[in-house]
Amino acid sequence: VKNYVKKGSKLYVEGKLQTREYTDQEGNKKYTTEVILSQFNSTIMLMDSKAGYQASTNKIAFDNKNSTPSVNDDYDAEEIKDEIPF
Structure with missing residues (x-):
């Protein structure tokens, strides 16, 4: 994914949430x-492109053999419109 996104990129991510606890260098508990x-x-969809927002989204699909993402530019944003609760 790091090859396709940068700080501020808009993504749709679907997966399992996992919360964990750790101790930082000062000894404080962090979550x-x-x-x-x-x-x-699991799903990751790019909601914008490097050149800016596009009406159609890009979908990253992971190859089951090596977990390398491939981009499908033909993915239609209207497919997820009804699933977003806001």
Whole structure:
């Protein structure tokens, strides 16, 4: 994914949430929540492009063999419009 996005990129991410606890260098307890993506039941969609927002979105699909993302530029943004609760 790092090859396709930069800070501020708009993404749609679907996966399993996992919260974990760790101790920082000063000894303080910290918590972090991460989205865990597996090869099954996970989705990442680019909601904009490097040149700016596009009406159609790009979908990153992971190859089951090597987890290398491929981009599908033909993905239609209208497909997810009804699923977003806001």
